[in-house]
Amino acid sequence: MLTTDDQTLKFTVNGKDVEEHVATEEKLLEVLRENLDLTGAKKACDNGECGSCIVLMNGKPTKSCLLPASRAAGKEVVTIEGLSGPSLEGIEDRILHPLQQAFLELGAT
Structure with a gap:
């Protein structure tokens, strides 16, 4: 439910322009996970430790669980899902980034 404190947030996620309605207090992590179904970033400690x-925001590591979503306005956000390279022609699977591959091999979450 939108309130007068809600706003429309426009930013780029993993190379795609998005527009989301967010509450003033909503964190970027919540928008990524709940609105955009990008669940690679996790909420584990509740305090950013x-x-x-x-996630990368304009190329810099950013703790999305602490950052108000509104701070991402006009910026480029890259999640773990966005690190993979383009898929090869005729192949459905994307080329994994070394970080993604390491997570897969080690069973990291």
């Missing part, structure tokens, strides 16, 4: 919520 563990780093499982890290």
Whole structure:
């Protein structure tokens, strides 16, 4: 439910322009996970210490669990899902980024 404190947020996520309605207090992690179904970033410690919520915002590591979503306005956000390379022609699977591959091999979450 939108209130007068809600706003429309426009930013780029993993190379795609998005427009989302967000509450003033909503964190970027919530928008990524709940609105955009990008669940690679996790909420684990609730205070920004563990780093499982890290995304790149304009190329810099950012704790998305602490950042108000409104701070992403006009910026470029890259999640773990966005690190993979383009898929090869005729192949459905994308080329994994070394970080994604390491997570897969080690069973990291």
